[in-house]
Amino acid sequence: MKKMLMILLIASLATVVFAGAQAEATAEVPKFIEVGTAGTGGAYYPIGIAMAEILTAKLPTQATAQVTGGAVENIRLIQDGSVKIALTTTSSAYRGLKGIAPFDQANDRVAGLFSNLTQGVYQIAVRKGSGIATLKDLVGKRVSLGPQGGLGVELSDYVFKAAGFTIQDVKATFLSYEESATMMMDGNLDAVVIQTALPNPALRQMEASGGKFDMIGIPEDVIASVVAEHPYFAKIVIPASMYSLPADVVTLNSTNMAIIDKNLSEQVVYDITKALMESITAIQNSQPAAKQFNLKDAAQMPIPLHPGAAKYYAEQGVLVGGN
Numbered sequence: 186m187k188k189m190l191m192i193l194l195i196a197s198l199a200t201v202v203f204a205g206a207q208a209e210a211t212a213e214v215p216k217f218i219e220v221g222t223a224g225t226g227g228a229y230y231p232i233g234i235a236m237a238e239i240l241t242a243k244l245p246t247q248a249t250a251q252v253t254g255g256a257v258e259n260i261r262l263i264q265d266g267s268v269k270i271a272l273t274t275t276s277s278a279y280r281g282l283k284g285i286a287p288f289d290q291a292n293d294r295v296a297g298l299f300s301n302l303t304q305g306v307y308q309i310a311v312r313k314g315s316g317i318a319t320l321k322d323l324v325g326k327r328v329s330l331g332p333q334g335g336l337g338v339e340l341s342d343y344v345f346k347a348a349g350f351t352i353q354d355v356k357a358t359f360l361s362y363e364e365s366a367t368m369m370m371d372g373n374l375d376a377v378v379i380q381t382a383l384p385n386p387a388l389r390q391m392e393a394s395g396g397k398f399d400m401i402g403i404p405e406d407v408i409a410s411v412v413a414e415h416p417y418f419a420k421i422v423i424p425a426s427m428y429s430l431p432a433d434v435v436t437l438n439s440t441n442m443a444i445i446d447k448n449l450s451e452q453v454v455y456d457i458t459k460a461l462m463e464s465i466t467a468i469q470n471s472q473p474a475a476k477q478f479n480l481k482d483a484a485q486m487p488i489p490l491h492p493g494a495a496k497y498y499a500e501q502g503v504l505v506g507g508n
Contacts, residue, residue: 236461327358362377392428
């Protein structure tokens with residue numbers, strides 16, 4: 186009798202242990218997952234819809250794309266728990282996590298989910314015959330830095346200073362990309378700064394209309410200086426074939442990325458990451474700028490990955506650096 190009781194007790198304990206392990210292995214996914222995007226007219230919204238559809242189809246959750254104020258607000262929405270996943274820029278994620286302006290406090294619930302979703306490439310196009318061949322040749326020239334408050338203006342500030350001059354040393358205007366390209370084609374500007382995915386439609390339209398331009402690259406020492414101080418930027422090469430250029434152009438880029446609530450469990454975020462990466466084609470097809478999004482580069486970012494995302498990328502052999 187005692188032997189039988191002992192056998193039953195061991196069996197019961199084994200069942201409890203197994204059930205506990207099973208529960209741990211299938212940590213409960215939130216019933217609702219909100220994906221913070223931006224306005225409906227931008228790139229974030231269709232990408233967010235694709236992500237929500239993948240998660241709803243593959244996991245026991247109802248995911249939805251939520252219209253928000255965009256990259257900066259999405260950091261705050263993750264921090265206060267309003268959304269579980271959000272799209273943002275690498276610069277906003279880095280600053281948000283550390284509490285650097287425009288953020289007035291560290292947002293410690295921000296963790297990385299994937300990066301290199303779309304590329305924002307820093308492009309300096311110069312009018313043929315303008316006499317501009319290097320960064321320093323921009324001094325005294327008529328230069329549109331893009332829309333006021335845009336990332337192109339901010340990055341120009343970093344790049345120009347690293348090259349030994351400032352925005353005040355050029356004849357700066359702040360125009361839309363379309364207006365900038367038109368004015369350069371008409372001879373009213375010497376150069377335009379554009380911060381967008383490749384290729385930029387305004388420059389392509391300028392080419393199609395017969396406008397002639399070159400692009401100037403950024404020297405390696407300038408790139409190193411900017412990246413050392415602002416690690417959310419990275420070196421990138423614009424292929425000559427992207428526009429009608431005589432050679433490839435070395436420059437900088439900032440990428441868009443997805444962040445996730447750090448308070449979610451490792452298993453849940455692993456499941457989310459796996460679901461999204463196994464359906465990466467749907468994300469690529471959701472928006473033209475996301476065509477180059479890939480698993481290999483997804484784990485490269487300036488903030489720590491969520492442990493669940495890191496686990497998945499490690500299994501896939503694409504985890505690099507300190508993440």
